[in-house]
Amino acid sequence: MSMREMTYSEAIREAMALAMTADERVFLMGEDVGLYGGAFGVENDLIDRFGAERVRDTTISELGIVGMGVGAAVTGMRPIVEIQFSDFTAQAMDQIANQAAKLHFMVGGQATVPLVIRAPGGSGTGAAAQHSQSLEAWFTCIPGLKVVMPSNATDAAELLLAALEDPNPVIVLEHKLLYKQSFEVPETFAVGRLGVGRIEREGSDLTIVATGVEVQRALEAAEQLAADGISAEVIDPRTLKPLDLPLIVSSVVKTGRALLVQESVRFGGFMGEISASIVESEAFGHLQAPVRRLCGLDVPIPYNPDLEKAAVPQVGDIVREATALVREW
Amino acid sequence: MSMREMTYSEAIREAMALAMTADERVFLMGEDVGLYGGAFGVENDLIDRFGAERVRDTTISELGIVGMGVGAAVTGMRPIVEIQFSDFTAQAMDQIANQAAKLHFMVGGQATVPLVIRAPGGSGTGAAAQHSQSLEAWFTCIPGLKVVMPSNATDAAELLLAALEDPNPVIVLEHKLLYKQSFEVPETFAVGRLGVGRIEREGSDLTIVATGVEVQRALEAAEQLAADGISAEVIDPRTLKPLDLPLIVSSVVKTGRALLVQESVRFGGFMGEISASIVESEAFGHLQAPVRRLCGLDVPIPYNPDLEKAAVPQVGDIVREATALVREW
Amino acid sequence: MSTALLEDAAAALEALGTMWRIRLFEEAVEDLYGRGMMHGTMHLSIGEEAIPTGTCLNLVEGDQITSTHRGHGHCIARGADLGRMMAELLAKDNGYCRGRGGSMHIADVATGNLGANGIVAGGVPIAAGAGLTNQLTGNGKVAVCFHGDGAVGEGAWHEALTLASMWDLPVVFVCENNQYGMSMSAKSAFKVDLSAKAAGYGIPGETVDGNDVVAVAEATARAIDRARAGEGPSFIEAVTYRWRGHSKSDKNRYRSKEEIAEWKGRDPIAAFAHRLLESGLVDQAQLDAAQSAARDAIRESVVFGTKGEDPDPAALLDAVYAPSAVDATDTRLQEASR
């Protein structure tokens, strides 16, 4: 397949443009997505291409915007709602959790809510505690919602297209640090599949499951580990809910060891789910070491850049933990 | 110690009255907590005893109320904010997670937020999907917050008093089904300790960790299991954050088996944290069976009473799972 | 359209019949609940029937409504089937929500009722979103948002009004001001007449007698016409009173017996019937017929509902997500989700 280079934001923008071109029910709504071009420049010139009707600048009203997305979705549109920083999903939780995710069930299937919420998370920009969280654990425990966490440009585009095809509400947790990164992407984006993980690198000594920005770090770590004679398999679940557990389990059956890496806090974080599920699966009998999590510290993200780095797993941390898991067990 | 009988609500009411009598900084604020006596009758006559200034009826504004609680706490008061159903914490998430929990950290320790939020959760009343959730997983992943889940009247009172003494924000997740239940309670309530679990029943074949309303069900199940020759140790963590992990781990070291029981949904639920932590602990080497979770189904709570029961673990489910864990491994 | 109410006997009797159906439906529900045949919680709108009735008679096919925890009246006024409603409240599989929603989530999406809502003000942004669909597609439809006085205190209400007015969306906000949000009196809560709040959003605001079905019909007709003409949203405060407690737990501590009695004297159904009779548009026999037709319909609905089957717990997990074309072919995922 012929490839090209593109940043994560460009890929998201292209996917939105593709969707808006193909389907007039698709529109975008959010704070500063129009004239400003998006707080992170993701939308850039979309307003010029699709007009202010379909690339809608809203007031600062996260709850209202998501609620309008629910109302538009249930009446036949395919809204994309952008929450400027995923931290502000806090304001919109009622519409996300109590309305969007439950409506289909509560009305016995009479209605569907094909709403896509895009929200960038993650630390690393010096934006401190209220603009840097990784909040996937708030969403993965909500029945009725799907949760996507793309770690590269192709997934960001193709899973967004998949989310737009899905009749259920989907929240896509993008990562701010990735927006400006370039990736190789296919000549044309296809519609992805929700709920299908990917083995990013094959290996035999341990399985590293990593999400979001940690996928790259895990791949870098795997490279260093290889130099050290440790063969790490790296898996990116891509969709956290529904989770491609069979992919993870069969890898752990093979390697006998699992290291779960996320940027988000450890206590109560999503990796607890993966750890518990591995232990409950047939992989239990194959474990040569305890399933281990490597997560962000249980702290709000600090402003100081060194503290901020110290608060979330870096490549060296992954190498260290993986080595310990293989060598000490 | 001489004992008396009291319902869970009466115990909470007595604790609030004790605190308001002892400390004039304590006051209560929420929807219908005054004139109405509380949606569940928890407050009853508190307004007559302490006046409308200290037992404050608010408008329907969960975000506003919690935010005012933050503001009052940070300026020296000890507010108790009641969220009528824990489902409506969705509206207040910004003030809970981004303000109350983080302020102390963000301002480098200059301020503390001794705020207590009480919020009843749980199913079993036919109130359907938006009034029956068990949302502890939203809170346990928030650094800076403490999370309490009392399963009986004494804990409901004494941990509430502990929460009021704590300089940090504490959310107390009460259970609607327990409100009207009677319990033996001590003649006078003491100030409890946050972060200290309790062995509710000793046993040797497996450890059942249960939270909230499932503690009783686990105890009933343990009774039936005993008749069947299975000796179950039952632990109630009481505080989910900070979690008394050492208590759980030492029990699992002893029994070699753990069954984790919660009413909340399984996927992304809090028991994943306990499961992962057990596996990461010294208990790993002692496990004779995989750590297992028994949780609510991954569905919104349905209205129909049979469906509602089917959606969360009942005594029989615990017996069945515990038996399988002991007999099949 | 709505002035027809005082000129066209058929229209008048239809409106009267709607009010009776709401009243009698809720009385039946109350009775079933009292006899232990219905569970959960109930919010009855007895005494408030003129508002949904007067409003919905202005709506055409495709217009949407969003409703509240006190939503039986909206559902009936919008034309839902009484049997399927009753079946739902009886938690049956042939109920509108297959027994999964109950009273607080009653919905009939086919008639444009996007659903009752257990969350105060939860439906307000959703209505604005429906209005956005209408505007974007140019379908000529209007969304009506019913909400209570208590909902006005919620941030969701404010954000939805802000966005709807900013974009001139075809939405009509109908505030059923029954003077209490549970126990909180609207007067203590808000200091101003609720309709005075509309000015802060740059939209028309009007207070009407919510117990006068004609007044409600006229005011909402104007607002709906305005919305349909692309002139944007309006806010209508319809003052009324709830005869029953907020829900079953209510001890009515926050209001007096006298107040309740006084408002019972302003029964919207009796008042309208009386007015029709006085005006000579209809005779007593016709009024009686309207009432007894409603009674028969409710009786049938109870029969229909009680005959329904219980939903199957085994179908629970499948009910959470709408099937997506892609997932359906992926058996590995289906296994994983068990």
Place this chain on the structure above:
Amino acid sequence: MSTALLEDAAAALEALGTMWRIRLFEEAVEDLYGRGMMHGTMHLSIGEEAIPTGTCLNLVEGDQITSTHRGHGHCIARGADLGRMMAELLAKDNGYCRGRGGSMHIADVATGNLGANGIVAGGVPIAAGAGLTNQLTGNGKVAVCFHGDGAVGEGAWHEALTLASMWDLPVVFVCENNQYGMSMSAKSAFKVDLSAKAAGYGIPGETVDGNDVVAVAEATARAIDRARAGEGPSFIEAVTYRWRGHSKSDKNRYRSKEEIAEWKGRDPIAAFAHRLLESGLVDQAQLDAAQSAARDAIRESVVFGTKGEDPDPAALLDAVYAPSAVDATDTRLQEASR
């Protein structure tokens, strides 16, 4: 109190000095940022200095303020130490927040500044809560809530105003209407003058020239006096303009160069200085001295800040919870939390 500004040279020069300190602090910050010595994101209030200055000069010890993402001015006007502020922005351990908060969380709780807030409208209910403390304890203090025009669209704002007005809390809401919420123009967003919204809450609302420190001081003095007298909250819309982009990522696509230039012509500092000079209250030398004193103070703050130590990552975990008397003695728990 505030009319003293045009009569009392010392008071006038103090206000002028405050405005200069804000301006020059932010210019220094901009410079440090541009030179890569400061990281994260910055929201500068250059051009808006009259509002915090005119407001805070009416406050007494113990009065509280809540601030915003654009909060340097509030912090300085309330009397914070410039060195510790600069140290914070430079992410140092001797900064107000020990390098953990940065610009968006700058706070000086000792002077009653409960903190900048990264969340739009996040501080509004918090200010109301501070007002509640004041009312409940009868301490005679007033809470001032600074917020932007964009914050007016948030539910939090609405709920806080509703509760504060319902309870007549001693709170003054000062809306810094710099005409944009990031890129959204307040005119398109809200359709009405923001002060017109106050009527919907039954409280006084007033629009003032936010670039006129005297007008701001007078309007806020009245509102603060009213609050202190127990007569409840007020809303003041102070119209101003932000000279810089919203933050560093701003390409200013939503406004014209002409508009920016026009507003730069209405510099609140120059205007006040000119007025003082014209009136003869002070002379040019005094004006120059105020400016250069401010410049020295800022220079010192940069020295102080750059000299600070970096915070120790090892202390991170201990910084999350305030130590509670009970936990501290429980070593088992301390172990568990590792």
